[in-house]
Amino acid sequence: MGYGLRDGDLHRDCEPGEVIVREGDTSREMYVIEHGRVQIEKRAGDDRVVLASLEKGDFFGEIALLGGGPRDATAVAVVPTRLLVIQAGGLLLRFRRDPTFAFEMVHKLSRRVSALNEKVVGLLEDRPEASDGVAQLLSFGPDRRLKDPT
Amino acid sequence: MKLEVRCERMVVISDLHLGNPYSLAGRRLGEFIDHWAGQGYALCINGDGLEIVQSSFMALASDALGPLAALRRVLLAGAPVYYVVGNHDIALEHLLDTWLGEHISPFLDVWSGGARVRIEHGHLYDPFFVRSPRTYEALTRAVGPLLHLYPDVYRVWSWYQSTKARLRSLYAKDAVSPYHEAASMLLARGFDAVIFGHTHGAELLELDDGVYVNAGNWMRSSNFVRIDAGAISLHRWSDGHLLAGPTRGERNSMVDGQARGG
Numbered sequence: 001m002g003y004g005l006r007d008g009d010l011h012r013d014c015e016p017g018e019v020i021v022r023e024g025d026t027s028r029e030m031y032v033i034e035h036g037r038v039q040i041e042k043r044a045g046d047d048r049v050v051l052a053s054l055e056k057g058d059f060f061g062e063i064a065l066l067g068g069g070p071r072d073a074t075a076v077a078v079v080p081t082r083l084l085v086i087q088a089g090g091l092l093l094r095f096r097r098d099p100t101f102a103f104e105m106v107h108k109l110s111r112r113v114s115a116l117n118e119k120v121v122g123l124l125e126d127r128p129e130a131s132d133g134v135a136q137l138l139s140f141g142p143d144r145r146l147k148d149p150t
Numbered sequence: 151m152k153l154e155v156r157c158e159r160m161v162v163i164s165d166l167h168l169g170n171p172y173s174l175a176g177r178r179l180g181e182f183i184d185h186w187a188g189q190g191y192a193l194c195i196n197g198d199g200l201e202i203v204q205s206s207f208m209a210l211a212s213d214a215l216g217p218l219a220a221l222r223r224v225l226l227a228g229a230p231v232y233y234v235v236g237n238h239d240i241a242l243e244h245l246l247d248t249w250l251g252e253h254i255s256p257f258l259d260v261w262s263g264g265a266r267v268r269i270e271h272g273h274l275y276d277p278f279f280v281r282s283p284r285t286y287e288a289l290t291r292a293v294g295p296l297l298h299l300y301p302d303v304y305r306v307w308s309w310y311q312s313t314k315a316r317l318r319s320l321y322a323k324d325a326v327s328p329y330h331e332a333a334s335m336l337l338a339r340g341f342d343a344v345i346f347g348h349t350h351g352a353e354l355l356e357l358d359d360g361v362y363v364n365a366g367n368w369m370r371s372s373n374f375v376r377i378d379a380g381a382i383s384l385h386r387w388s389d390g391h392l393l394a395g396p397t398r399g400e401r402n403s404m405v406d407g408q409a410r411g412g
Contacts, residue, residue, distance in 0.1 A: 006338075007334070007338070009338060032339045032340060033340055034338065034339065034340050034359075035340065056266060056340035057259070057266050057339065057340030057341065058340075084338060084339050094335075097332070097335060098332070098335045098336065098339075099274055100256070100257050100268075100270065100274070100336075101339070103153075103256065103257075104153065107151075107153055
């Protein structure tokens with residue numbers, strides 16, 4: 001692992017197999033892949049599930065930066081990888097100087113939310129008995145589903 | 151809206167300003183579009199394709215007729231056409247959206263031959279536009295009627311831009327062009343090449359992390375950028391002939407088709 005500063009930006013070089021962030025960590029920075037490949041994994045019981053394989057230009061870690069809380073997944077470098085490391089202040093400055101990055105982030109996050117919504121609907125269609133639990137999860141508390149007036 | 155596409159072969163043109171009295175793009179663009187679409191290239195218009203700020207809708211409609219017919223032929227043949235919005239045509243975004251649908255966007259990221267290329271008009275990095283967008287637009291609009299009376303008044307703006315660039319290179323050698331600085335920022339986050347327009351000055355430059363190209367203009371020039379399996383080159387379309395520019399990786403710099411030393 002190696003860090004370096006260039007033009008005010010912090011870069012991190014990773015070896016293949018190197019864990020960049022670990023699930024449960026409380027670090028807050030986000031990463032943009034300059035080159036290389038990163039795998040996002042999550043624990044599921046005793047197993048590890050691969051959630052995504054990311055390549056240059058993709059970013060990860062933004063949930064911890066924007067929302068706080070522990071990391072909800074582990075990121076591992078698959079090949080020699082260089083990352084741009086961004087903290088909250090740096091992100092705001094980058095939005096000012098590189099406004100399309102903000103647009104890209106919102107675009108990708110919107111697509112992720114849309115994909116999750118589709119998965120939830122698919123889950124409800126496959127397992128109607130789970131609808132109560134899912135509805136409670138989505139409303140972050142008591143069941144606030146719209147009641148059918150009929 | 152498509153912000154990212156995979157495309158091995160594409161030609162990129164900027165700043166056609168169809169409808170602007172100074173622009174000759176309407177006379178030559180149809181032939182260019184037919185030629186490259188016939189070769190299997192996708193087309194990207196990188197902003198300020200249509201002029202609405204300095205022109206009337208009537209002038210735009212008559213000037214754009216030929217190129218729009220060529221674009222229609224391309225679209226009907228199933229070839230992709232992408233349109234990146236600039237500052238002179240942003241008012242037409244809704245209109246273009248009904249025509250081009252998801253192929254109109256504020257920027258476009260192209261995967262070609264393993265390379266990731268950003269295509270963006272570039273006005274967001276123009277210090278004057280960013281500092282005072284209203285003044286910028288007001289001044290741009292104010293010149294419009296003058297252009298209709300005497301189109302060559304546009305040469306004053308071109309002269310001002312080139313003189314400013316020359317003075318900067320003479321007296322502020324360490325000053326970095328805001329466009330090169332913006333391109334460097336983009337290259338540092340996973341792009342291999344960045345293509346801007348807006349300045350009207352065609353330019354290809356190797357920066358630390360990749361290639362910066364400005365696609366120039368079609369008002370009195372006819373520059374275009376070719377993307378071939380990730381290789382980037384800058385050319386001028388003149389009487390149907392190509393003036394080849396340096397390709398990606400040759401460590402060269404060039405302005406408007408002419409090799410520049412260093």
